[in-house]
Amino acid sequence: MNTVGIELHRRRRGPLAVLTLVVGVALGPALTTGVPSYAASAAGTTTSSPAAAPRAEGRWVSFRTTESDREPTAAHTAACREHLGPVLGQAVPIQLEADLFSFTTGRRDAVVRDETARRVGRGYLCTSGPDPADTADPGTNAGYAVVRLPGVGRVEALGGCELIPEPSQPGTAFFNCRLRLLPDPAHGVVGGFVTSNSVLNPAQVPGNATGSIWTAYVERTAWPTSRHRSPHVPGLVAGDVSGARVTFASTRGHPRPVTDASCTGTAERVRLTRVQSRLRTSLFPVRQRGHRAGVLRLCAPAGSIGTFETTGTVRVTGPLGDPVTLPVSGTCRTPSPHGSDVRACTLEVTPDPTAGVQGGFVTTIGPDRPASRVTGHRPVVTVALLPVAAGQQRARAPRRPGTLLSAHRLAAQSAPGVPLAGARAWRVRYLSRDLHGALVPVTGTVLVPDAAPATALVGFAAGTQGLADRCAVSHQLAAGTEYEIANIGALLARGYAVAVSDYPGLGTRPEHTYVVGEALGRSVLDSMRAARQLRRAHLGTDLPTAVTGYSEGGGAAGWVAQIAPAYAPDLALRAVAVGGVVADLPATFHYVDGGPVSFLTAYTLSGFIAEYPHRHLGRSLTPRGHRVLDDLRDTCIDEAAAHYPPLTRARELTRVPVLQISGLRHLLRHQSLGRTAPTMPVLLQHSPTDEVLPYAAATALATTWTDAGADVDFRPVAGDHVTAGFAADQVAYAWLAEHLAP
Numbered sequence: 221m222n223t224v225g226i227e228l229h230r231r232r233r234g235p236l237a238v239l240t241l242v243v244g245v246a247l248g249p250a251l252t253t254g255v256p257s258y259a260a261s262a263a264g265t266t267t268s269s270p271a272a273a274p275r276a277e278g279r280w281v282s283f284r285t286t287e288s289d290r291e292p293t294a295a296h297t298a299a300c301r302e303h304l305g306p307v308l309g310q311a312v313p314i315q316l317e318a319d320l321f322s323f324t325t326g327r328r329d330a331v332v333r334d335e336t337a338r339r340v341g342r343g344y345l346c347t348s349g350p351d352p353a354d355t356a357d358p359g360t361n362a363g364y365a366v367v368r369l370p371g372v373g374r375v376e377a378l379g380g381c382e383l384i385p386e387p388s389q390p391g392t393a394f395f396n397c398r399l400r401l402l403p404d405p406a407h408g409v410v411g412g413f414v415t416s417n418s419v420l421n422p423a424q425v426p427g428n429a430t431g432s433i434w435t436a437y438v439e440r441t442a443w444p445t446s447r448h449r450s451p452h453v454p455g456l457v458a459g460d461v462s463g464a465r466v467t468f469a470s471t472r473g474h475p476r477p478v479t480d481a482s483c484t485g486t487a488e489r490v491r492l493t494r495v496q497s498r499l500r501t502s503l504f505p506v507r508q509r510g511h512r513a514g515v516l517r518l519c520a521p522a523g524s525i526g527t528f529e530t531t532g533t534v535r536v537t538g539p540l541g542d543p544v545t546l547p548v549s550g551t552c553r554t555p556s557p558h559g560s561d562v563r564a565c566t567l568e569v570t571p572d573p574t575a576g577v578q579g580g581f582v583t584t585i586g587p588d589r590p591a592s593r594v595t596g597h598r599p600v601v602t603v604a605l606l607p608v609a610a611g612q613q614r615a616r617a618p619r620r621p622g623t624l625l626s627a628h629r630l631a632a633q634s635a636p637g638v639p640l641a642g643a644r645a646w647r648v649r650y651l652s653r654d655l656h657g658a659l660v661p662v663t664g665t666v667l668v669p670d671a672a673p674a675t676a677l678v679g680f681a682a683g684t685q686g687l688a689d690r691c692a693v694s695h696q697l698a699a700g701t702e703y704e705i706a707n708i709g710a711l712l713a714r715g716y717a718v719a720v721s722d723y724p725g726l727g728t729r730p731e732h733t734y735v736v737g738e739a740l741g742r743s744v745l746d747s748m749r750a751a752r753q754l755r756r757a758h759l760g761t762d763l764p765t766a767v768t769g770y771s772e773g774g775g776a777a778g779w780v781a782q783i784a785p786a787y788a789p790d791l792a793l794r795a796v797a798v799g800g801v802v803a804d805l806p807a808t809f810h811y812v813d814g815g816p817v818s819f820l821t822a823y824t825l826s827g828f829i830a831e832y833p834h835r836h837l838g839r840s841l842t843p844r845g846h847r848v849l850d851d852l853r854d855t856c857i858d859e860a861a862a863h864y865p866p867l868t869r870a871r872e873l874t875r876v877p878v879l880q881i882s883g884l885r886h887l888l889r890h891q892s893l894g895r896t897a898p899t900m901p902v903l904l905q906h907s908p909t910d911e912v913l914p915y916a917a918a919t920a921l922a923t924t925w926t927d928a929g930a931d932v933d934f935r936p937v938a939g940d941h942v943t944a945g946f947a948a949d950q951v952a953y954a955w956l957a958e959h960l961a962p
Contacts, residue, residue, distance in 0.1 A: 281372050281436045283320045283340055290317045292344065296366065300346035303364045303378050318343040320369065341369040347381060363397045367436070375409055375438055376402040401438065408442040413564060413585060435585070435600045483519035489854050490516040490584070492536070492601055514543070515689070516582065516601055518565075520552065527553050530565065534582050535689065535727075536603050543661065543728050544575040545689055546605075548582050569605065575626070575649075580605040621659065621742065622749025622788070625649040627756075630665060633700030634709065640697070643667050643712045646757070647694045650750035652724065652743045655736070655831060661728045664721040664747040665694045667712060668757045674717035676960040677759055679748045680708060681741075681769025681776035682720060683800075683945070686856030687734065687826060692726035707949050711768075714957060717759050721747040723776075725830055731853060734827030735772060735802055737891050741779030744769075745788040761790075764960045768797040768952050770945045771913070775802030778921070781898035795959035796898065797952035799905040799937075800945055804917035805888035806879060811914045813870050813878075819860045820912070821870040821878065822852050828887055840881045845873030893921050897928030903955045904934045907944035 292300075292315040300313050320341040348362040363381040368374045379399030401412020492514040514536035521528055530552050535545040550567035569580035584601045625648075632645040645667045652662045668674050682704050685691040696702035711718050721743040725732035733739045744767060752759050767784075769777035781796040802808060805824070812820050826849050829837045841849065852860055870878045879885045902925065906918035915936075922934040935951065937944045 277440060279372070279438055279440075281369060281438070283322055283369070283434060292317055292346075296344045296346070299366070299376075300364050304346065304348050304362045313346040313348060315346045316344070318345070320367065340371075341367065343367045363399055365399060367434075372436070372438055373409070373440070374404070374407055375412070375436070376404065377412070378402055408440040410439040410441060412436070412438055435602055485519055485521040488518050488520070490518070490601060491850070492516060514603075516548075516584070518552075527551060530567070532567070533689070534567075534569070534601075534603060536605075544572065544577065545727050546570060546572055546575070546577060546580075550582075552584075569603075576607050578606045621651055621653045622746040622753075623651045624750040624753040625651065625661060627666070627754050630694065630698055632665070632667065632697040634705050636700035638700060640667075640705070640709070642670050643709075644670060644757075645697065646754060647698075648747070648750050648754065649728075650746055652739075652746040654724065654733075654742075655739055660724060662721060662724055662743045662746065663692065663694055663727045664719065664743075664750070665697055666717070666719050666747075666751040666754055666757055667708065668717045668759070669712050669715055672715065674757075674759060674763065675715040676717070676764045676766065677748055677751060678711050678716045678718050678956070678960075679744045679765070679767040679780070680704075680711065680718050680720045681744050681767060681773035681780070682723075683769070683771035683773045684734075684820075684823070684857050685723075685726065686860065687726075687732050687823060687853045688855060689727045691856035692722035693720050694722050695727065710949070710953055714953065716960070717751065717757060717763070719744075719747040719751040731826060731830035733831040734823045735775055735805065735891070736827050736831040737775045737779040737802065737893065738783065739831060740772070740776035741783055742787060744776050744780055745784060745791060748791055749788065764794050764962075765791050766793060766795045766797070766956050766960055768799075768949075768956060770799035770948060770952075771941070772802060774799045775893070777801075778803065778893045781900065781902050782893065782896040785899050793900050795901045795903070795956055797903040797905075797956055799948040799952060800910065800913055800941060801893070801904065801906060801918050801921065802913060803893045803921040804914070805892050806885060807914050807917050809870065809878060809888070812912065815911065817861065817912055818870065819852060819864040822848055822864075822873060823860070825849065825870075825873065825878070826853055828884065832883075832887060835883050835887070837881060837884060840874045840876060840884075842873060842875055848873055894924040897925050897930040898932075899930070901931045901959060902933070903952055904932055905937045905944075905948040905951065907937050907939050907941065907948075909939065910941045910944060912941040 296317075297313075297315065300315065304313060319339055320343050322338050322340050344366045346364050361381055363377075363379060365377045366374065367377075377399035379397060381397035381399075399413070401409065403409060403411050514534065516532065516534045518530050518532035520530040528551070529549070531547070531549040533545050534548050535543060537543055547570040548567040549570070550565060552563055552565035563585070565582075565584045567582040567584075569577065569582060571577060571579045580603065582601065582603050627646045627648045630645040630647040632640040632643065634640045645665055647663065648666055649661055649663050651659045654660050682693050685693060685696070689695065693702055693704070697705070702708075708718055708720065721740075722728075723732060723743055724739050748765060748767075751757060752761060767777050767780045769775075769780075777796055777798045778801050780793070781798065784791060784793050784796075809821060809824070812818055822845075825837070825841075825845075828835075829849075838846075848864075852864070855863070874881060879888075904918065904922050904925075906913070906915055908915045919934070922932050925932045926934075933955070937948045937951070939945075939947060
């Protein structure tokens with residue numbers, strides 16, 4: 221599969237204009253839905269069944285273009301009038317001649333370095349109107365395109381285009397086409413399909429940009445030969461036009477059905493990976509692995525056929541250089557049961573000024589089912605994000621841990637449809653420092669009581685939520701599905717402001733760093749720093765502070781107790797309450813393995829793979845291990861517990877015993893508690909009958925801390941892991957009240 225970027229600079233006919241196309245197999249009549257009828261008739265034999273199609277090979281290609289100084293040729297003009305005649309009438313078509321270029325990108329950030337690295341071919345586009353320069357006139361018009369590349373040959377496409385004004389910024393618009401690749405037996409072209417993803421700034425509005433990506437899937441009975449093999453990585457593309465940037469993500473996807481309680485139809489997750497193409501030809505190799513670039517989640521009506529509406533989210537790197545998760549909604553077209561195997565979607569991105577996104581579009585094209593004849597069985601996803609105008613962007617905060625990046629009101633719910641009473645809440649985005657010294661964005665929630673000003677600030681370290689973005693506490697508070705809401709409410713009832721970190725990777729970085737305790741502890745402390753900067757919360761630096769947590773949150777709280785004096789001395793914590801603690805990770809592996817929650821070993825593997833990518837821990841996974849981790853990364857804790865009881869031994873996931881994976885045992889030990897003694901009072905609670913986390917590890921931790929001079933109040937608590945948590949939390953809050961009193 222391959223991706224393409226085409227940028228058309230309109231020099232003679234007016235301001236800048238850009239189009240984006242995605243070409244893929246389209247052999248069925250259902251894909252003509254919403255496309256002018258003349259396109260279907262022009263496609264001719266594309267409506268034949270797959271069995272009748274000639275043997276062909278499909279390839280993907282990616283490129284960008286700039287409009288050339290050439291005048292449209294007589295042949296191109298004649299072809300345009302031939303194909304668009306039924307809708308043109310006496311009108312003059314809008315015509316653009318273009319030069320096609322491959323582009324180079326950075327191997328680490330995949331941002332474009334040279335947009336016109338090598339000229340690879342020519343292109344031509346004509347449309348029936350409205351003129352893309354008239355962004356105030358939305359509507360559907362016809363489009364015809366011709367592309368010639370050395371590694372592809374000559375291809376033509378025909379169909380419908382749609383102009384959509386961007387209401388938040390007059391003078392800018394999105395221009396999206398769905399074109400069918402025309403069969404051309406003389407050149408060996410069997411068929412195809414085209415969609416576009418274009419951001420227009422035809423009036424050259426200051427602080428905005430124009431740009432696009434073209435992605436083509438072409439099926440031919442014979443391919444031109446080429447000896448060129450220069451590779452590059454066309455992942456995220458940022459074009460600098462009119463002093464601003466428009467960002468694209470052009471990736472191969474790995475579609476997988478998933479369970480999502482919020483989706484009443486069929487839920488699908490597409491993991492996006494960056495891919496490599498050849499610099500001289502823009503062709504992609506058929507088989508390759510790429511670096512993970514993001515995730516697209518979609519929810520569609522069950523049994524959808526033809527045209528249907530879909531909603532979801534996309535997570536990619538945003539215009540400010542940080543990962544963002546954005547809602548999307550739009551239309552997909554799928555084949556009839558006896559038609560093509562291709563599905564094409566055009567999705568509009570919901571603006572998010574706090575993330576620097578003014579709007580945008582996502583297009584996907586690829587196989588509609590696993591049995592598809594589309595080469596590679598993976599869709600291509602193209603993301604175009606229009607950044608907030610430079611004059612509208614907030615000044616960037618100093619780059620240090622705890623810096624508040626953005627905040628907006630959150631309608632928190634105690635249950636679905638039941639607003640959280642007596643409190644105000646904000647979803648915040650702030651910086652924390654990972655274990656490699658880099659500043660990373662993290663999200664969280666700040667809650668304050670309504671009745672009176674807060675008397676203290678408490679960092680609440682949440683228990684295991686899951687690995688998917690939707691499991692983050694801030695998302696679940698908005699949905700009314702957060703199982704820790706009673707504990708948060710109890711702290712608010714005592715008059716405390718509460719800062720809750722979503723933890724690294726839940727809604728921000730590609731994966732959650734599950735039970736990597738030091739990273740979690742830092743994110744908890746930095747959420748409290750960010751809460752102090754939220755002016756509407758009125759939390760002064762003189763408020764007393766404390767931290768509490770249970771289970772995964774107990775491990776995070778334990779790390780807070782160890783690192784706070786050095787990492788966040790400005791918070792001056794008075795006390796830390798630790799419950800059901802993840803104290804000794806190697807011991808926990810042995811304790812959980814083979815039990816009812818053995819999926820937590822896979823959660824842990826996923827967390828360490830995410831935090832330590834340079835250790836290449838994933839190479840030790842078996843094929844089943846890769847499948848299990850991919851599935852679990854899209855689950856919340858309740859879904860994992862319900863759907864993965866067959867996972868009984870971690871050994872089933874790895875090529876060698878887990879603790880024999882090179883470097884893993886050392887990392888697990890390094891992330892176990894006990895190496896540093898806390899300097900503030902610590903309450904440590906654990907159940908002797910805890911079936912998830914070993915009691916012996918908790919008692920050993922209490923002894924280690926006490927022997928090192930720490931003030932530790934160790935209390936056994938009755939019950940299993942869950943029921944003991946209820947009792948431990950109430951004891952913890954009463955204990956904290958003693959230490960937070962004036």
